[in-house]
Amino acid sequence: MTAVNPLLQDLQHRGLIAQTTNEEELNELLNSGAVTLYCGFDPTADSLHLGHLVPLLMLKRFQDAGHRPIALVGGATGLIGDPSFKDQERQLNSAEVVAQWGDCLKAQISRFIDFSGDEGAVLANNYDWTAGVDVLSFLRDVGKHFTVNKMIAKESVKQRIDREGAGISFTEFTYQILQSYDYQQLNSRYGCTLQIGGSDQWGNITGGIDLTRRMNGAHVHAITLPLITKSDGTKFGKTEGGAVWLDPKKTSPYAFYQFWLQTPDADVYRFLRFFTFLPVEQIAAIERADAERAGRPEGQRVLAQEVTKLVHGEAGLEAAERITQALFSGDTSALSENDYEQLSLDGLPSSMLLAEELVEKPLTTLFAEAGMAKAGREVKDALQRNAVVINGRNVGLDQNMAAAELFDSNNALFDRFFLVKLGKKKHHLFMI
RNA sequence: GGUGAGGUUCCCGAGUGGCCAAAGGGAUCAGACUGUAAAUCUGACGCGCGAGCUUCGGUGGUUCGAAUCCACCCCUCACCA
Numbered sequence: 001m002t003a004v005n006p007l008l009q010d011l012q013h014r015g016l017i018a019q020t021t022n023e024e025e026l027n028e029l030l031n032s033g034a035v036t037l038y039c040g041f042d043p044t045a046d047s048l049h050l051g052h053l054v055p056l057l058m059l060k061r062f063q064d065a066g067h068r069p070i071a072l073v074g075g076a077t078g079l080i081g082d083p084s085f086k087d088q089e090r091q092l093n094s095a096e097v098v099a100q101w102g103d104c105l106k107a108q109i110s111r112f113i114d115f116s117g118d119e120g121a122v123l124a125n126n127y128d129w130t131a132g133v134d135v136l137s138f139l140r141d142v143g144k145h146f147t148v149n150k151m152i153a154k155e156s157v158k159q160r161i162d163r164e165g166a167g168i169s170f171t172e173f174t175y176q177i178l179q180s181y182d183y184q185q186l187n188s189r190y191g192c193t194l195q196i197g198g199s200d201q202w203g204n205i206t207g208g209i210d211l212t213r214r215m216n217g218a219h220v221h222a223i224t225l226p227l228i229t230k231s232d233g234t235k236f237g238k239t240e241g242g243a244v245w246l247d248p249k250k251t252s253p254y255a256f257y258q259f260w261l262q263t264p265d266a267d268v269y270r271f272l273r274f275f276t277f278l279p280v281e282q283i284a285a286i287e288r289a290d291a292e293r294a295g296r297p298e299g300q301r302v303l304a305q306e307v308t309k310l311v312h313g314e315a316g317l318e319a320a321e322r323i324t325q326a327l328f329s330g331d332t333s334a335l336s337e338n339d340y341e342q343l344s345l346d347g348l349p350s351s352m353l354l355a356e357e358l359v360e361k362p363l364t365t366l367f368a369e370a371g372m373a374k375a376g377r378e379v380k381d382a383l384q385r386n387a388v389v390i391n392g393r394n395v396g397l398d399q400n401m402a403a404a405e406l407f408d409s410n411n412a413l414f415d416r417f418f419l420v421k422l423g424k425k426k427h428h429l430f431m432i
Numbered sequence: 433g434g435u436g437a438g439g440u441u442c443c444c445g446a447g448u449g450g451c452c453a454a455a456g457g458g459a460u461c462a463g464a465c466u467g468u469a470a471a472u473c474u475g476a477c478g479c480g481c482g483a484g485c486u487u488c489g490g491u492g493g494u495u496c497g498a499a500u501c502c503a504c505c506c507c508u509c510a511c512c513a
Contacts, residue, residue: 232470234459258468265469296467328468362481378461381476385463400481423461425468 005030007065011223013280014273016058018199018226021209026221029193035067037194038186040126040179041109042074042082043101044093047247048108050237051198053311054225054274056112058196061277063113063121070192071109075102075127077179083172084156084200090172102127108246112310122190129185130178142181145214146207151176154203176207183208184215192220199224228274231266246311252347253312257320258425260304268299276306319346327419327427332392337414343429350429353418358404363388363395366403370430372422382422389421407432 005027011017020026029035039055041048048056059069078098081090093101106123113121152161154176160168183205186192195205205222212220228236237244244259245251251259263271269287273280290297309317323346326335335343344350351370358366363383364376373379382388383397390406391413399406409415409432418430 262468265467268469297469300467300469324468364481373461375461375477376480377477380481381462383481385475387462397481423463 003031007061007067010280011058011061015270016054016225016274018224019202020223021221025219026194026223029221030067035062035194036070036186036190036192037062037067037196038070038072038124038183038192039196040072040074040077040182041105043078043098043105045245046101046104047245047250048105049243049245051228051243053246053307054228055196055198056109057275057277057310058225059121060112062196064277068119068121068190069113070122070124070186070190071113072182072186073102073105073109073123073125075099075125076130077126077175077182078102080175080178081172082175082179082204083160083168084175084203085159087159089169092171099127104247124186124190126178126182126185129189130181142177142184142211142215145211146177146180151207154207156200156203176204179204180207180211183220184212187212187216187218187220193218194221194223196223196225199227228271231264248312248316248347253308253316253320254323254347256312257304257308257317257324260307261300261324263300263303265297265299268297268303272299272303272306276303276310278302278306322346323348327421332419335413337417340414340417340419340429344431348427348429350431353407353430353432355404355407355432358407361403362400363403363406364400367420367422367428370428372420372426372428379422387423391418391420 008017008027008030037059039059041052041056056071059071063069075098078101079092079095081092083089102125106125109123113123115121115123151157151173157168157173157176160172179201183192183195195208197205202222202224205224209220209222212218230236239255239259244256248256260271269283272278272283272286276283286299286302290299305317305321308320312320319342322339323343326332326339326343327348349371362376364379367373367379367388368376373382379388380397380400383395383400386394386396388395391411395406405411407418407430412418412432416432418432420428420430422428
């Protein structure tokens with residue numbers, strides 16, 4: 001029995017390993033020196049989202065442990081669409097759009113992984129080795145290694161094949177061959193011997209392992225990461241606004257920080273292990289301390305701080321905490337004119353008001369348009385329950401038509417700011 | 433191609449001529465309680481501050497009146513070929 005690899009052990013303690021190829025061999029591989037490993041990210045949008053964060057951080061964990069990660073942007077696979085566990089055929093995106101999205105992902109990934117240095121990490125794009133391949137070569141050289149029988153048997157496409165009325169196009173069916181080809185190529189080009197990915201990628205990954213053995217005669221490995229679940233069964237990583245993005249323009253550091261801060265107790269320590277680099281012992285200590293102390297736990301705050309810092313940097317975290325402090329301390333009187341300007345810059349939702357538009361406009365419409373509620377009805381409900389506060393003053397439904405008066409410059413802070421709170425958590429800054 | 437079942441408001445799902453903006457559940461939003469947590473309880477939940485306006489696969493029709501009846505069409509599912 002060889003020594004247990006510390007990285008592998010840490011990953012196990014964190015619950016970050018769903019499946020692996022032969023564990024003994026994997027352990028030996030990691031003990032034998034620097035390993036080159038890869039993880040693919042398909043450009044399906046102009047930004048990565050929380051679902052990508054765990055694999056991305058995983059690459060970093062390996063890099064920190066002295067291994068060499070390859071971040072693969074799926075410029076080619078993104079054109080095809082991964083059918084794994086999807087119940088419906090997906091809409092194809094145009095080549096220009098996918099290329100542009102791919103560039104966005106590259107920029108984001110670069111903030112997590114260090115690509116400098118000759119022996120450093122590699123940023124690759126599978127478009128580079130697929131775009132030029134002609135159909136006949138591909139079918140003869142690569143396709144010949146796959147049996148349709150095996151491809152059909154994969155769990156990831158099973159529901160699409162079994163189920164009547166669903167179906168799968170040849171295009172998407174081919175996806176697993178393309179991803180397998182990536183592994184084989186990365187093995188040839190960079191000596192890559194380990195692939196990581198979400199547990200839904202197991203089928204695609206094993207295809208790559210087989211292909212690499214057949215074409216390169218190389219014995220390569222894989223680790224899959226668990227699907228991140230929430231204790232209440234709802235989907236992780238979603239808010240009212242949809243996905244939580246890593247791009248600060250799409251999800252502000254403040255909104256990002258708030259997302260983590262609102263993590264249920266039942267999930268917070270697990271998420272600390274998944275999404276931060278804090279040692280597992282320290283996380284366990286936080287959990288113990290929280291359990292012993294009555295009242296508000298520390299876990300959420302630590303989680304929000306750590307992950308926001310990781311994704312948005314010190315400055316992003318500071319901005320998020322600045323807003324949070326101002327809005328949730330209950331004391332906004334301490335804010336200076338400069339602070340209000342900063343709130344908007346820091347990512348607090350804000351909008352401009354035009355005096356002439358306020359005369360006929362009910363608050364319900366005004367706040368719904370500002371994005372504080374989905375429909376005027378929700379604002380009405382909040383007004384009825386005294387849940388709307390403008391600059392510290394409660395506003396009721398009887399003032400619904402009094403927008404012009406409420407937002408008069410005489411009532412403004414520093415002659416132009418209005419901080420509106422709807423419910424306990426929704427804040428919006430209006431400026432005149 | 434044949435036969436049978438069905439398409440209802442975000443989702444599931446009741447509703448078969450007026451009492452239906454449409455039961456019930458879920459999701460969502462707000463309130464209470466708390467810790468910006470969970471659980472629980474309360475309210476809202478097509479759109480509109482309101483008067484009112486627009487919905488029940490589509491198009492036409494019957495009727496004072498249709499989600500509900502009729503005709504045609506579109507789509508889904510099941511079984512058979």
